[in-house]
Amino acid sequence: MFKKRGISVEKELTNVLPENLKGKVVTADEAASWIEDGMTLGLSGFTRAGDAKAVPLALVERAKTNPLKVNVYTGASLGSDIDKKMSEQGLIAKRIPYQTDNTIRKKINEGEVLYIDQHLSHTAELIRAGVLPEVDYAIVEAVAITEDGMIVPTTSVGNSPIFVQKAKNVIVELNTNSPKELIGVHDIYLPEKQGERNPVPLTKSGDRIGTIGIPVELDKIKGIVLTTKTDSPAAIVQPDEETQTMANHLMAFLRKEIEAGRLDETLAPLQIGIGSVANAVLHGMLDSEFKDLEVYSEVLQDSVFDLIDAGKVKVASATSITLSEEKGKEVYGNLEKYKDKLILRPQEISNYPEIVRRLGTISINTALEVDIYGNVNSTHVSGTKMMNGIGGSGDFARNARLTVFVTKSLAKGGDISSVVPMVSHVDHTEHDVDVIVTEQGYADLRGLAPRERAELIIENCAHPLYKDQLRDYYYKALARGGQTPHILEKAFSFHINFAKNGTMLEKTPVTN
Amino acid sequence: MFKKRGISVEKELTNVLPENLKGKVVTADEAASWIEDGMTLGLSGFTRAGDAKAVPLALVERAKTNPLKVNVYTGASLGSDIDKKMSEQGLIAKRIPYQTDNTIRKKINEGEVLYIDQHLSHTAELIRAGVLPEVDYAIVEAVAITEDGMIVPTTSVGNSPIFVQKAKNVIVELNTNSPKELIGVHDIYLPEKQGERNPVPLTKSGDRIGTIGIPVELDKIKGIVLTTKTDSPAAIVQPDEETQTMANHLMAFLRKEIEAGRLDETLAPLQIGIGSVANAVLHGMLDSEFKDLEVYSEVLQDSVFDLIDAGKVKVASATSITLSEEKGKEVYGNLEKYKDKLILRPQEISNYPEIVRRLGTISINTALEVDIYGNVNSTHVSGTKMMNGIGGSGDFARNARLTVFVTKSLAKGGDISSVVPMVSHVDHTEHDVDVIVTEQGYADLRGLAPRERAELIIENCAHPLYKDQLRDYYYKALARGGQTPHILEKAFSFHINFAKNGTMLEKTPVTN
Numbered sequence A, B: 001m002f003k004k005r006g007i008s009v010e011k012e013l014t015n016v017l018p019e020n021l022k023g024k025v026v027t028a029d030e031a032a033s034w035i036e037d038g039m040t041l042g043l044s045g046f047t048r049a050g051d052a053k054a055v056p057l058a059l060v061e062r063a064k065t066n067p068l069k070v071n072v073y074t075g076a077s078l079g080s081d082i083d084k085k086m087s088e089q090g091l092i093a094k095r096i097p098y099q100t101d102n103t104i105r106k107k108i109n110e111g112e113v114l115y116i117d118q119h120l121s122h123t124a125e126l127i128r129a130g131v132l133p134e135v136d137y138a139i140v141e142a143v144a145i146t147e148d149g150m151i152v153p154t155t156s157v158g159n160s161p162i163f164v165q166k167a168k169n170v171i172v173e174l175n176t177n178s179p180k181e182l183i184g185v186h187d188i189y190l191p192e193k194q195g196e197r198n199p200v201p202l203t204k205s206g207d208r209i210g211t212i213g214i215p216v217e218l219d220k221i222k223g224i225v226l227t228t229k230t231d232s233p234a235a236i237v238q239p240d241e242e243t244q245t246m247a248n249h250l251m252a253f254l255r256k257e258i259e260a261g262r263l264d265e266t267l268a269p270l271q272i273g274i275g276s277v278a279n280a281v282l283h284g285m286l287d288s289e290f291k292d293l294e295v296y297s298e299v300l301q302d303s304v305f306d307l308i309d310a311g312k313v314k315v316a317s318a319t320s321i322t323l324s325e326e327k328g329k330e331v332y333g334n335l336e337k338y339k340d341k342l343i344l345r346p347q348e349i350s351n352y353p354e355i356v357r358r359l360g361t362i363s364i365n366t367a368l369e370v371d372i373y374g375n376v377n378s379t380h381v382s383g384t385k386m387m388n389g390i391g392g393s394g395d396f397a398r399n400a401r402l403t404v405f406v407t408k409s410l411a412k413g414g415d416i417s418s419v420v421p422m423v424s425h426v427d428h429t430e431h432d433v434d435v436i437v438t439e440q441g442y443a444d445l446r447g448l449a450p451r452e453r454a455e456l457i458i459e460n461c462a463h464p465l466y467k468d469q470l471r472d473y474y475y476k477a478l479a480r481g482g483q484t485p486h487i488l489e490k491a492f493s494f495h496i497n498f499a500k501n502g503t504m505l506e507k508t509p510v511t512n
Ligand SMILES: CC(C)(COP(=O)(O)OP(=O)(O)OC[C@H]1O[C@@H](n2cnc3c(N)ncnc32)[C@H](O)[C@@H]1OP(=O)(O)O)[C@@H](O)C(=O)NCCC(=O)NCCS
Pocket: A272, A273, A274, A275, A276, A277, A298, A365, A366, A367, A368, A369, A378, A379, A381, A382, A387, A388, A389, A390, A391, A392, A393, A396, A408, A410, A411, A412, A416, A417, A418
C-alpha cells in the first residue's frame, strides 16, 4: 500500500519542517477551533508515549466555554492527563480502544463515556473497512515532516498510520523537543484491504518492511502545531519479593522447555505486557543463561533497554517506547547506541495475528483473576467494572507459541483470591491459555483436560489461604459431573462473599 | 516444507497401489495388533468424512478380549460409530480435538474420557512443536499412494498431513471404493516450524500452494490395509420456518453491508458452520442476487454443491466434504464436473488465522446461547456438559471480516432462552462477535459499547417470552453500574431456574 520512500536522515536532522509546509503552522488553539461537536478524532499515543498533547489540551480549554462532544480513537492509553481532562470536561462520547486513567475509568463505569474495549490489532481493520465512524481529524505527534509528505512519529506509532490514511484532515504536532535520532527507528507498513491483501512480508522480529514515516497527501495536512512537551514518564514499578518469585517460576518453566528440546537459550520472540511482573521477568533475565533474545512486543519498557545494555537483547520491535524519567534521559541521550536494535511499527503489525503465529512469540501478560479451568479475566473487576481494557493481550494470547498469564495469588491484602472457581468475566478462554504463574508456582496446562487443569491450578497456583475453599468447590462440582464441572449457584460465591463481607474467605474454613 | 511433486492422474487412476508397495498390504486385524496400550493414534477423519475405518474397528474387536487404552487424535468428528464403539470399549484415554457422538459425549461428561476441546487449527501446531505426546501410529484413509510415497487422502484432509509427518509409523487404509476423481482435489501444504516459518502464500480462496498428496518416507509406511467402506452420510437437516427466517435476517444484514459500500454482490469468502441454519442460509442464496461466491470453509455440505450447480459459487475450499447419501451419489458420480472448483486443504490451513484475516471471511457459526453483551457459548450446556466442542469456530471468529453467530431464540420448546444475562461458558468473547442472528432479528454489535449491545440484543434477538425477564435483569444491573453491568447473584438465574423448575421462565412475569 505504501511504496517505500527513502528519507535522508541528515537532511531531516537539520530540517524537520520543510519550507513548503511552513505556511501550515498554526497555534494549538486555532487547530482546536476547527473541531466540531460530534466529530471523531484519531489521536496518536500508545501507553503514554508519542501522544498528541497540545491540541487535545487546547480543546479541553475551549470546551470550558464552548461545550462539545467528540469520539476519541487512540493507539492505547494517553499521557499528559489527556483522558482525565477530556473526560472531566465531558468531551468524550465514545472512547476506543484502551485507557488506563482513573477519571475516565470512573466515567466509563458510570456509563457517561461509552468505551469500546477492543483487541489492539482490530481498530485499524474496522477503520479501514469503514465499520467505525470516519475519523474527521487525525492529530499526530511527529519528530519531522518531509517536503513530500511523510510524517515521522515520535515515541510511538500506534494507530497513527491508519488515522492519517483515512482521516479527512490531519493535524501534526511537530514536537521540536523530540530526539531527532528517532528518525529511522520507525517502520511503517499497513496491510491492504481484506480480500486484496498480500502476506505481510515479515519473518523475523527485526525485519524492516515499510517506510520510515507515514505518507500523507500534503493537501490533507490542515495544520502543523509546534510543541515541546515531552511524554509523561512511566511510573517505575520495582520488583518486590513476590514478583521476583513469579519471575523465577517462569524462568524455571522456560528452562524445562529448553530441557524438553522445545526451546533453546535464545528462547523465542518475547512479548511482555507492562507492569511489575513483566519488569521482574525481564530483570531476571539479566543474569541468566538466556541470550541473543528478540523482543516482538507492544511496548518497550526500561528493562528491555537494560537487557540491550547487557548484550542480552539483539533486536526489539514494538509500537511504543515507555520509559521512566531517569531511563528516558539515558536512552534518548544515547539513542544512536540503541538505534540499530530498535523498530517501532504500527500496532496493527506489532500485534498482527499472522506475525505472532508465524514467529511463535512467548507472550506474558497479567491477569486480574484466573479460574480453576484456566479462563482469564484481565479487564473487569467482579465482572462489571472496567479496569483498563484487553489491550493487545488477546492478539497475542490466541496466536503465541506460549501464552502465559501471571498474577499474584492474592489481592487486597488477602481478601481477594486471584484464583476463583469461575472468572467473573472472560477475556481469554481456556483454549488460549497455556501457562499460569503466581508467586506460588506455575501450572502448565498444555495438553490437559479441564479436570486435570483444575487440580494443577489449585495445587500450584492458588494461595494456601484459599486452597481448601477451592478444593471444596471443585469436588462438589465434580460430583455433579461434566466436562467442566461447575455449580452455577456457587460459581461466583467468592465474588459475592467479597462484596458482602469484604473478603472472599469463608467464615468457617472448609475442610474435606 | 513439502516440495511440489507432480503426479500423473491418469497413471494413478489405473494404479492406486504401485508395485513396490504391494508387499506392505496387511489385514486390518494385523495392523490393529501392532497397537499397544498407552500409545497415541492419529486418525484421519473430519466431520465423518475420510475417516480411517477398518483399523479402528478392528482395534475395537481386539480390545474385547485384550483391553487397552490409547489416546486418539483426529481431524474432527468421526463417522462409522468409531467414537461410539471405541469409547464403549473403554479404549480411549484422551480424545483431541473434536467429537459429536452421543456415547463418547457421555463418557466425556462422566470424566471417563479426557477430552481436550481445541481450536482446530491448533492441534497440528502442538504436535509439530512436540507439546502433545508423539503420535505412534498415523492411520489415514487414502484413495491412492504413489510409488515415491505420496498418500492421496479421500474426502477429508484434516490433520492427516501432520500425523503422517510426525508419526513414528503410518498405516494407510487404501479405500478402493473411493472415487478416483478425488485425485487432484487436495492441496497439501504445511507451515514450517514457528520461528522458521514463511508467509503462507495463499491470497485467494482458490490458490493452490502445495502437493496433491501427503509426502511420506516409504520406510514409515508399516502397513497398507485395503478397504471398501464408504463414509457415513450426513443427516439432512431441512430448513424449517425458523431457520428460513434466520437466513432471511442474515441476508438482509448482508444487503445493508452492500448498501453501505462495505461489500459487493460477490460478498467475501464464506465460512459457514454445519447444521440447519447454515444449510438454510446457503439455500437462501440460491435465488438471491449474490453471485460469483467463494467458499473458504471447514466443511462443504450439500448446499455448497447446489450453489455450484446453480452457477453461484466459483470456488470452494475446505478440509472435508460431508454429504447426504443422495447428494453424495450425485456429486461423487459426477466429480469431474466439480473438480476444478474444489480444493481440500489441511485443517491447519483451512482454519489458519493468517489466511482468515487476509481474505476477510464472513464467518457464520452456531451458538448454543449468547448473552446480552454478545459473549457466546457454543460448547457447554449449563456451563458444564460438553456438547461437541469449539471446533473451528474460534479460528474464524477471531479473525474474520464479519463474525456472525446464529441461534434460535428458544430451545427445548421454549423452556430455554438462548439469550441469557450471562453465558454459562464463554467460547467467544464480546470482542470477537460482530453480529447475532435469531429468528427474531439481528443485532449488529460492531462499534457498540456493552450497554448499547444489551439493549439491541434484547430488543432484536431475544424471544418475546423472555424479553421482560432480560430487561428486568439488565435494568437492575444497570442501576449498579459498570462497563458491563451484572448482578453476580442473578447472572445464572435463568440456568438455575431451568435446572430447578424445568424452565427458564420465571413464575411471576416481571414487568418494568
Ligand atoms: C490486569 C492488569 C489490570 C494488572 O495490572 P497490574 O498493575 O500489573 O496489577 P496489580 O497487581 O497492580 O493490580 C492492579 C489493581 O487491580 C487490583 N486487583 C488485582 N487483582 C484483582 C482481583 N482479582 N480482583 C479485584 N481487583 C484486583 C489490585 O489490587 C490493584 O488495585 P489498586 O490499583 O486499587 O491497588 C493489567 O495488566 C491490564 O490492564 N492488563 C490488560 C491489558 C494487557 O494485558 N496489556 C498487556 C499488553 S499486550
